[in-house]
Amino acid sequence: MNREKGSQLQQRVVLLGLALAGVASALRAQHAGQFEVGAFGSYTRYDKAFGLDNRAGGGARLGYFFGKVVGLEAEVLFQPNYTVSTGGAATTLEPLIASGSLVFNALRGARMTLYALGGYSLLDFGTRAPYHFTDNAAHAAGGARIFLTNRIAFRLEGRAIYTASTKSTFGATAATHYVATAGLSVFHLGAPPKYSEPPKYSDKNATPATKATCPNAAGCPPDSDSDKDGVPDGLDKCPDTPTGAHVDGVGCPTDADQDGVPDGIDQCPDTRLGVAVDARGCPADSDGDGVPDGIDQCPNTPAGATVDTKGCPTDADHDGVPDGIDQCPNTPAGATVDAKGCPADSDLDGVPDGVDRCPNTPPGTRVDTTGCPLKEVIRDSDGDGVPDNLDKCPNTPPGSRVDASGCIILFQPEAVSRPAPGARPRPTLILRGVNFEWGRSALTPDSYALLDQVAGSLIANPESRIEIAGYTDNTGSPVLNLRLSQARAAAVRAYLARQGVSPGRMIAKGYGAAGFVAPNTTAAGRAQNRRVELQRTAGPADGLGPPPTARRVSGHQRIVFVLPKHSRAIAWTPAGSCPLSRSAF
The missing domain is CATH 2.40.160.20 (Porin)
Incomplete structure (x- = not known):
């Protein structure tokens, strides 16, 4: 069984x-x-x-x-x-x-x-x-x-x-x-399933042969190989294989990465499936961002932009300008930017447009993070009514009248009394507080503060041109008095020039005892006659004539520098005024 x-x-x-x-x-x-x-x-x-x-x-x-x-x-x-x-x-x-x-x-x-x-x-x-x-x-x-x-x-x-x-x-x-x-x-026999190259010579009877063993024997194909791929024409099913391409057992090109470019010609043999390639078999990249066409989901990326694995630009600060091009990569959210990715700031307050809630802030104003002026006490160190950040003359004496820049208003037309009988009327712009060494033209240090304020006002009003006039009382020789008054007027002009006032805007002239403003018969009168005056003059620089509101006395305009009582410094006065202070001649 x-x-x-x-x-x-x-x-x-x-x-x-x-x-x-x-x-x-x-x-x-x-x-x-x-x-x-x-x-x-x-x-x-x-x-x-x-x-x-x-x-x-x-x-x-x-x-x-x-x-x-x-x-x-x-x-x-x-x-x-x-x-x-x-x-x-x-x-x-x-x-x-x-x-x-x-x-x-x-x-x-x-x-x-x-x-x-x-x-x-x-x-x-x-x-x-x-x-x-x-x-x-x-x-x-x-x-x-x-x-x-x-x-x-x-x-x-x-x-x-x-x-x-x-x-x-x-x-x-x-x-x-x-x-x-x-x-x-x-x-x-034949090619293995992975399609390695077959013997170059074959007589179609499943028995490998070589040119040495089967040169011209019956049953062997001729040596002709039109496309030079190693497979005789009699066996080649792809007779037009391009030169250099690898072929399988029947003479057809192999393509391991399936990109359409045969192995042997393909210079990039491991191309990912689905990637578009050029004639060499390498991934095409139209926008040059490193991500091949066919995979690139953003094929028109601008040159220089940083991209992700999909070929799309990254934008870390979300300002609309790609990383790599963005020259200001940390722009605050919501800020308006230019083509370089940098914030625009129309009012130059340091807060970008788009974030700035107060886009028209005046220049120089301190602002908060929203671009709006800080709610703080506006400092005015000299108390002249002009904030420190706008004050061009920050040390104005108390009580002075100033213009919008914080500088003393030198010239102010005003009516004055008729001069004493026999006196030669002329404009009076008296600087009280400008002192000189006795009998000399050298300025004393206590005169500097007043003259510094005059210089600041003249610099703030560049259209003004002045005459600096020196006077004495009638004591002494007329020749010596004339010479001394001229020297002292020139000393004032030189000091103002050193402080930045253009010399071309100033004329210095001495008048001696002429043009007295008080009787010389008393000590008080002689003290008033020893003085330095400033007169605003018309000239090529300003084209000014006499101010329309000035009162003329005997054909002359009188413009007086006004000084508060008991003060040695000049004060601010309305437009057109001059400082007035004591003088010692």
Whole structure:
């Protein structure tokens, strides 16, 4: 009985092998292909209903590829005989699994091919009950071939075997078994599934040849190779392959990165899928941002802009000017910027437009972070009514009348009494507080403060031109008095010039005892007659004539410098006035 069972098993294996060989032979007649011969080790996990332990084993396979994708394969798996105990009796098992499969190469790479297969399996367990039966089953598997060379590959596979109606007596109608295998495969004839280059010479009979062994023998193709790709014209299915391109077994260009540029010509062989490339096979980048066209979601990025992985400009401060171009990368949120990304500031208060809530702040005004003037006490150190930040004459004496710049108003037309009988009437612009050394023209230091204020007022009113007139009383020689008054007027002019008043705007003239303003018969009158006067004159610089509100006395305008009582310093007066102070001659 055992011999009969063994004979039946051998017959089935032989029939399975003949069937696969017949199919392979038929396919081969239509398409030149390649054989795969392999050996492997296995590990089988049987259905739990069978009561068998997981077992290691081994086997062999034979495959045939009749195209780039599809092939046929036969496989036999053996396990060493082993004994199991069932119902107190020992049973020796001789497991064998034979299968035939249709193979599909799913994904192909430079060194690896992924595949799937499915087909019929025959399972035989032994010659003694309860394992004296044979099951017909279907199987499906997936695996990978990792090529060590162009002809040798390491193969891994996982397989499931399903029996819809098992002949076992274990109480189960269906059973599923799992098998894992690992082994080596050798490829013979033709190009392997990864499409390495074939022999240059072939006589189309599946036997490799060389020019030395088959130079002109019958059955060998001629040496002509129009496209110089190494595949003779008689075998070349792509006769116009560009020079330098790598080709497969039929002379057609290979393209590992599938960018449309053949391997061998492709200077960028690892281009990512979907990237547009140039004629060299390298990614095209129209906007030069480093992100290839085809992936670049912002293809018109301006030159110099920093971009993300999608090719779109980054903008860290969100001002609308891309990083890399933005020369002011930390612009506050909401600020209006120029083309360089820098904030605009129309009123120059340091707060950018767009953030500035008070966009028309006067120049020099201190502002808060919103661009509005600080709510603080406006300082006016000299108390003249003009804030320190606008005051051009910051040390004005108390009580002085000033203009909008904070400087003393020198000239003010006003009516004066008629001069004493016999006196020569002329404009009176008396500087009281300008003192000289006795009998000399040298200014005393206590005169400097008053003259500094006069200089500031003249500088603040550059259109004014003046005459500086010196006077004495009638004591002494008229010649000496005239000479002394001239020297003292010149000393005042020189001092004002040193403080920044243009000399061309000033005339110095001495009049001696002439033009007295008080009787010389008393000490008080003589003191009033010893004086320095300023007179505003018309000239090319200002084109001014007598002020329209001035009162003329005997054809002369009198303009008086007014000084508050008990003060040695000049005071601010309305426009057109002059400072008045004591003088000692």
